[in-house]
Amino acid sequence: xxxxxxxxxxxxxxxxxxxxATALAFGEVAPPAAEISEADLVRQYRERCEYxxxxxxxxxxxxxxxxxxxFTIAANLFRGENLDWARERLRLSNDPPTxxxxxxxxxxxxxxxxRDQLNxxxxxxxxxxxxxxxxxxxxxxxxxxxxxxxxxxxxxxxPDAGPADWYNGKSSKEIMADAKExxxxxxxxxxxxGQGEYDSPNYIEEYTRPMAxxxxxxxxxxxxxxxxxxxxxILLDYAVENLGGLYGGxxxxxxxxxxxxxxxxxxxxxxxxxxxxxxxxxxxxxxxIAMSGYTPPSILFWIASxxxxxxxxxxxxxxxxxxxxxxxxxxxxxxxxxxPVYKYSYVHPDFILGSSQGGLLQPxxxxxxxxxxxxxxxxxxxxxxxxLQPYSSPxxxxxxxxxxxxxxxxxxxxxxxxxxxxxxxxxxSPYEQVFQHESSLIALYDIPEGTRFPLISTLFSRDVxxxxxxxxxxxxxxxxxxxxxxxxxxxxxxKPVDWTGxxxxxxxxxxxxxxxxxxxxxxxxxxxxxxxxxIVEVAPVSxxxxxxxxxxxxxxxxxxxxxxxxxxxxxTNLDGVELEATYGGAPSVDGQKVDYAxxxxxxxxxAQAERESQSLEMIYGSERYVLDFKNRSVEPSVLESQ
Amino acid sequence: MKQRILRYFTLxxxxxxxxxxxDEERTLFVAFAMTKAQEASSIPxxxxxxxxxxxxxxxxxxxxxxxxxxxxxxxxxxxxxxFMACGNGxxxxxxxxxxxRMVTGWRESDFxxxxxxxxxxxxxxxxxxxxxxxxxxxxxxxxxxxxxxEETYCRPIIVDHRKPKRLLLGTGxxxxxxxxxxxxxxxxxxxxxxxxxxxxxxxxxxxxxxAGSEGEGVYLSTNDGKSWQSVAEALSETNVYGVSLHPENExxxxxxxxxxxxxxxxxxxxxxxxxxxGLPSKNVTAVVFxxxxxxxxxxxxxxxxxxxxxxxxxxxxxxxxxxxxxFDLDFVARAKE
Numbered sequence: 002x003x004x005x006x007x008x009x010x011x012x013x014x015x016x017x018x019x020x021x022a023t024a025l026a027f028g029e030v031a032p033p034a035a036e037i038s039e040a041d042l043v044r045q046y047r048e049r050c051e052y053x054x055x056x057x058x059x060x061x062x063x064x065x066x067x068x069x070x071x072f073t074i075a076a077n078l079f080r081g082e083n084l085d086w087a088r089e090r091l092r093l094s095n096d097p098p099t100x101x102x103x104x105x106x107x108x109x110x111x112x113x114x115x116r117d118q119l120n121x122x123x124x125x126x127x128x129x130x131x132x133x134x135x136x137x138x139x140x141x142x143x144x145x146x147x148x149x150x151x152x153x154x155x156x157x158x159x160p161d162a163g164p165a166d167w168y169n170g171k172s173s174k175e176i177m178a179d180a181k182e183x184x185x186x187x188x189x190x191x192x193x194x195g196q197g198e199y200d201s202p203n204y205i206e207e208y209t210r211p212m213a214x215x216x217x218x219x220x221x222x223x224x225x226x227x228x229x230x231x232x233x234x235i236l237l238d239y240a241v242e243n244l245g246g247l248y249g250g251x252x253x254x255x256x257x258x259x260x261x262x263x264x265x266x267x268x269x270x271x272x273x274x275x276x277x278x279x280x281x282x283x284x285x286x287x288x289x290i291a292m293s294g295y296t297p298p299s300i301l302f303w304i305a306s307x308x309x310x311x312x313x314x315x316x317x318x319x320x321x322x323x324x325x326x327x328x329x330x331x332x333x334x335x336x337x338x339x340x341p342v343y344k345y346s347y348v349h350p351d352f353i354l355g356s357s358q359g360g361l362l363q364p365x366x367x368x369x370x371x372x373x374x375x376x377x378x379x380x381x382x383x384x385x386x387x388x389l390q391p392y393s394s395p396x397x398x399x400x401x402x403x404x405x406x407x408x409x410x411x412x413x414x415x416x417x418x419x420x421x422x423x424x425x426x427x428x429x430s431p432y433e434q435v436f437q438h439e440s441s442l443i444a445l446y447d448i449p450e451g452t453r454f455p456l457i458s459t460l461f462s463r464d465v466x467x468x469x470x471x472x473x474x475x476x477x478x479x480x481x482x483x484x485x486x487x488x489x490x491x492x493x494x495x496k497p498v499d500w501t502g503x504x505x506x507x508x509x510x511x512x513x514x515x516x517x518x519x520x521x522x523x524x525x526x527x528x529x530x531x532x533x534x535x536i537v538e539v540a541p542v543s544x545x546x547x548x549x550x551x552x553x554x555x556x557x558x559x560x561x562x563x564x565x566x567x568x569x570x571x572x573t574n575l576d577g578v579e580l581e582a583t584y585g586g587a588p589s590v591d592g593q594k595v596d597y598a599x600x601x602x603x604x605x606x607x608a609q610a611e612r613e614s615q616s617l618e619m620i621y622g623s624e625r626y627v628l629d630f631k632n633r634s635v636e637p638s639v640l641e642s643q
Numbered sequence: 644m645k646q647r648i649l650r651y652f653t654l655x656x657x658x659x660x661x662x663x664x665x666d667e668e669r670t671l672f673v674a675f676a677m678t679k680a681q682e683a684s685s686i687p688x689x690x691x692x693x694x695x696x697x698x699x700x701x702x703x704x705x706x707x708x709x710x711x712x713x714x715x716x717x718x719x720x721x722x723x724x725x726f727m728a729c730g731n732g733x734x735x736x737x738x739x740x741x742x743x744r745m746v747t748g749w750r751e752s753d754f755x756x757x758x759x760x761x762x763x764x765x766x767x768x769x770x771x772x773x774x775x776x777x778x779x780x781x782x783x784x785x786x787x788x789x790x791x792x793e794e795t796y797c798r799p800i801i802v803d804h805r806k807p808k809r810l811l812l813g814t815g816x817x818x819x820x821x822x823x824x825x826x827x828x829x830x831x832x833x834x835x836x837x838x839x840x841x842x843x844x845x846x847x848x849x850x851x852x853x854a855g856s857e858g859e860g861v862y863l864s865t866n867d868g869k870s871w872q873s874v875a876e877a878l879s880e881t882n883v884y885g886v887s888l889h890p891e892n893e894x895x896x897x898x899x900x901x902x903x904x905x906x907x908x909x910x911x912x913x914x915x916x917x918x919x920x921g922l923p924s925k926n927v928t929a930v931v932f933x934x935x936x937x938x939x940x941x942x943x944x945x946x947x948x949x950x951x952x953x954x955x956x957x958x959x960x961x962x963x964x965x966x967x968x969x970f971d972l973d974f975v976a977r978a979k980e
Contacts (some may be wrong), residue, residue, distance in 0.1 A: 099686075101710065137710035138731045138752065149749065168707065169734075170744025183749035324753075324772045325796050325815055325838075336787065336795070337773065403711070403730065403753045403772045405840075406857055406882050407901040407926065408945065408968065412678060416685035 039299050049274050050291035052281065057288055058082050066090050071107030072285050078115025079292055087115070088123060095126075101136040102144050105151035106210055107285070112155060113218040114292050128166065131155060135168040140402060142198040142321065143207035146187060150211035150228075153180035157220055181224060184215075188231050192615040192630045194334055195318035195602055198363075199342065200238060202248035202266035203259050206286025208235050209271065213286075217293030223633060230628045230635060232295055236275065237619055239268060240305035241314050241607050242346050242353060246272035246279035247373045247384075249353025250346040253318070254366040257419060260387070260426045261462065261498070261519045263371075264379025276305045279379060298637065303621040304607045311349040313439060314605030317612060318342040320362050323400045343597050347439045351375050351482040351541045354440055358597070359433040361392075364401045365417050367429035370442060372539060374481045376464075383462035383523055384480060386487075388535065390430035390446055391454045393421045397429075423454040424499055424525075433457075436588035436595070441574040445534040445584040447567050456529050459487065460498070463522030467548060473556045476526070479548065486538040486555040490562050490570070491530030498523045532564040534584075536572055667722070668977040669934045671695035671941065672715045673702065674728075679946035679966035686710060687968075692727060694977075697935070702963060705740050716757035717975040718764045725975075726767065726782060728754035733769055735782045746782045756971070758800045760807045760824075768810060768825055770797035775812060777825040791828035792819060799842040803867075805849060811868050813839025818854060820868060832870040835859040841886050844868075848893040853912075855883030861898045863912045874912040878903055885930030885942070885972075897940055899927030905942045907956055918956025923947040929972035943969035 057076040061069060063086040074090055077083045091111070098104050112119070112127060119127070138148050156162070156173040164170045171179070191197075198204055212235065215228025242250045248268040259266040270284035275297055319339040323331065327338035342362050346355035356370035371387040398409030410421050419425040432448045446457050461468065465478040465485060476487040498520035538555060545551040554575060561571040569583040582588035588595050602610035603617060610617040619626040623640040672694050676687035692715050693702035705715070711730025718724040723739040732747030733754055747754075753772045760766035767778040769785070774795035776785045789795050796815030803809035808824040817834035821827060838857035845851035852864040854871065860879040862871040873879060881900035889895035896912055899905035904919025905927050919925055924944035933939035936953065941962065943949040949962040949969060 101686075135707040135709045135731075140730065140753075145749075164744060165742075170742065179748045186749075325794070336789075403755075405884065405901075405928070412681075415678070415681045416683065418683065 042299050042302055043296060045277060046275065046296065049277065049281075053274060053287050053291040054080065056281070056283065060283070061086065066093055069094070070285075071104070071111050072288050075107060075111040075114045076288060076292070078111065078118040081118060084118055087118070091123065092126060095130055098130050098134045102139055102147040102151065104134075105136055105155075106147045106214060109151040109154045109214055109218075110289060110292065112158060113214075116158075128159075132166055132168060142187075142196070143204055145183065146211050147207060149180040149183045150214050153177055153184065153224070154214055154218055156180070177221075181221065184224065185227065188227055188630055189615060190334060191231075192234065192602075192610070192617065192628075193613045194339070195316070195342065196238070197253070197319055197321045197339065199253045199316075199318035200242065200248065200250060200344070201252055201254040202263065202268040203256055204254050204267075205235065205239060205248070205271060206267045206284060209286045210289045213289040213293035213295055216295040217289075226633055226635075227630070229295065230630060230633075232290075233298060233301065233619075233626075233635075234617055234628055236271075236297060236301055237304065237608055237617065238316075238603075239271065240276075240301050241603070241605055242348060242355060243268075243272060243276075243278075243305045244308060244348065244353050244373065245375055246379065247353065247375075249348065249371065249373045250355025251342075251344050251357035251370055252368040253321075253342075253363040255368045255427055256366065257426045258516070258519050260368065260371075260385065260460075261383050261523065262379075262381070263373050263385055264376070264382055269379065272305065276302055278306070298619075298626050300619050300621050300624050300626045300637075303624075304619065307621070308348070308350045311347065311439075312606045314346045314348055314603075314607070315600060316344040316346075316604070317600045317602045318344055318357075321364060321401050324403075326396050326400045341597075341600070343600050345437045347437065349440065349539075349541065351543075352480075352539060354437065354442060354537070354539050356435045356437045356442055359429070359435040359444070361397055361400070361429045361431050363429060364397055365413060365420055366427050368427055369429055369433060370435050370437070370444070372480075372485070372537065374483045376481050381518075383464045383519070385462050386460060386465060386478075386480065386485060386537070387426075388444055388457065388459035389426070389428060390433045390448065390457045391423050391425050392428055392430035392432070393453060423456060424458075424496075426458075426460060426498070434582070434584050436580070436582045438574070438578060438580055438590050439576065440539040441572070441578070441580060442537040443534065443570055443572065443580060443582050443588070444537075445568040445570070445582060446532070447584045448531040448533070450531065452531075455531055456527055457493075457533050458525045458527045459489075459493075459535065460523060460525050461487075469552070471552065471556070475552070475555055477548075477552050477555070479542065482542050484540050484542055484545065484548065484551040486536075486540075486551075487526075488536040488538075488560060489526065489528060490534040490564060490568065491528050491532070493526045493528030495524045496527050498525060530564075532568050534562070534564075534568045534570060536560065536570065538574060540575055667719060669974045670977040671931070671933065671935075671972070671974055672705075673929075673943070673949065673964065673967075673969055674712050674714050674971040675943075675964060675967035675969045676711070677966050678968040688966075700962075706734065706736065707743055709734070711753075712970075713754060714756045714971040714973070715975055716759055716767075717977075718759045719761050719976045720764050722976040724764065724781070726757045726759070726769075728757050728769060728771075730754075733757065733782065733785070746778075747776075747785055750787075751776060751785055755798050756800050758802045758810070760802055761804050762807045766807070766824060768800050768802065770800045770812065772796050775800070775825060775828075788825045789828075790826065791830075793830075796838065798838070798840055799854075801842055801844055803849075811842060811844075811852070813842050813854060818842070818862075818868070818871065831864075831868060834871050835862055835873075840882065840884050843886050843888045845888040845893050846890045847888075851888060851893055851911075853886045853888055853896055853898070855886040855898060855900065857882050860900075861886060861912075863896075875906060875908070875915040877915060877917070878906060884928045887931045887940070889932045890934050891937055895932070897930045897932065897942075899930040899942055901926050901945075903927075905930060905940075905956065907940070909955070916956075918952070920956075921959040922950055929969045931972050931974065934974045941972055943967070943972050 063083040066089045077087045156176040162173040212232035219225040246269040270282045272278040274287040322337040331338040352374040376382045395406045414420045434445045467479045469477040478485045559573045563569045567584045571581045615630040617628045625638045627636040676690040714728040716726045727734040735746045757769045765781045769776045774789045794815035799813040810821040818831040819828040835856040841855040850867040854862045861875040881903045883900035885899040904925040906915045908915045924947040926945035929943035949964040950959040
């Protein structure tokens, strides 16, 4: 493995790191290292936290009680500002309460952060809400985490409250015992088998919010400690695949707007708050973190920021629990079935190419693979390329959702309005198999006759410039600091990203707002060949004297493609590594089969975790930071020597 | 009008019917989510469980308002004790609906149907998409009990009134039987291979059972659920969400499914007749014969309303619930006012 640590020397309370080297072209001499002390890191982070809270308060219009979320009310109460507005807005926005766990967790924040400002009438009003409003627990992992963390923390405020005081007829003690057991079990499962709703650039905040609540306000020392550790864990999971605020790689869930403009995702707002990357944007998750007092360990900052050298990072995740159609690869945890997800990311100073193995790994919003690249200014940038086989089926729906075969697809599309569209940009397919080695990716498709949407689609965003369809069969392009080569196995046609056709009866709302701006100029290469595939090869611009030279190098690469009876490819990449893959079989690198069975939870230069270990070791130079969930402990250390 | 269900005594048969109270009243309930107006949202505009008020032909909400409420069960021996099968878990009232308590914890969720031992109200059985659950203490605590099941996805559950330790369960791959009150399960002979969506048992002839399946249509058992035969050829590839046996006439039965509408047999399942004319949709999610009106059949269509007929499907009357996705439509013992 490349040496990441050569430029880093760690001393007690002081570190010298190569920071913000990101604008550098790969291979160039690094600039003088920026110096920053841990104290300065914390100070700057705390300043950003204050800014987030201040901005939320500053954006409050105290003359308008019809607008303002519970987050905003909480921030105002926290600051002691606009109290009359906050009281009125609290009442108006809860007449009646809605949103289940999305109501619960900002309400918990409001109650804790605003407790010094709330008067007896306010408390009586709030207590009545918790007595009468019966929130749905939801059907996704993030729903449950938000539900139980919120419920625990509110019950903890009133430990002697009896069954008559709560919507569910349980006492506070019963509620806390049940909720705590769930929270700790979720952490055990996640740190043993991988997160189910893994690496989502938008749903990351549905985890950082509840963890922030635990960090900031849990009185139970065990839950507070575990909340802090789990926050570190989730952020590390992001940090290792972060490129200046872009959450690279394969994702469990992603909405189209974030697929098209990765810099808009909630993860980017987190990168700004936590690591000072990118631009500030208003975000509930960052507000909660800011108000909670959570301070990330400095090692997270180094890991998220140091992109001086390229590295491979692998992860083991899992699918959401499946209660039907689990399939032959399923394994059981405590009676619930799931499938392993093998993630592979190549994190380069200029780009991240990342993938999972393909297949149905998550309902609805899976991104099987993606390429993102660094841009100086992410605003308005569609700096991405990715592919999919648009698939929708009651098989997928009834794997995960308690709905009937004939209604599940329709009901999914009531909120995820593009789910049942051939033009959609996200989703897994059982007919897709993906394999990656560093900056080379191979995708194979074997689509049965009669499949609902018999096509594959690859998005070439508007920021893939200088596109050339070469006589060799390769398509070339340039995205910011990288060259891209794409070799389709079958002909296709270019189609604009047309959002209007996805919407049924004008539905869509937030889902489609501003989509013209997001998608205009981007195109999908759509191929209707059922036996299909492609190669993606990426290289930094700095590695070649000219664009032409890159093209010539790619043209010279040996490629053998066979589509029948089932797709197969043998390909030697720009580094001279021979990759071979057959649909349905194990891929190989220089003749060696990829050993998925040995995949670890985290396996990269910055993070190591064994399956079922309930622990995670963060690594940066001589620094180690071990999260030990079995023993509920954190162990930071500095190695004496390398 | 309300009609009292008397204890059944069937001369010539070697059994006594379930120990229904002589003055037990039965009432129709519906569990639904209002999905039709649900746009750009994963949340229905309303959901809940409602009882039919025959005084004014209206529906009266019972219990809390929670998203994803799938069914209601009432202890026939103690009708003030009720259980709701919900996404959140199981919610119980012991005082006729005055107060409710969630009696399950975080490990239990997504319940579909609940059945109560008619002789011992401490034995409660509940199905969920995650498996079969039972309680031996009236619902205070719950245990997963899936021994012998190939798939744990479970939907209908019926307690054999004659032998309350015997249960019939519809799972993701057919019908299973337990003879030890749910401790273990064996597969029924000739059961459909696919998911069982709905089951019913005749009150008139307890040897007669009916099941609706996912993709394999309607199955009947005439030997008390020991073996099953496919009937209603027109529905043989249909997802049949509703089946019902007439409470008094064992020759009458009904079934309804997706895109095929409602079908009725008046000769014990030998032949079936299409009875959907006049209904606004062929997408049927629930079917039940009325226990208080002997000639009445109720049918719920997907989002297009619930209807009833008093003339064997020749004409249909509006039972309201336009926009609803009905998960369950059935009769339960009525708590005394």
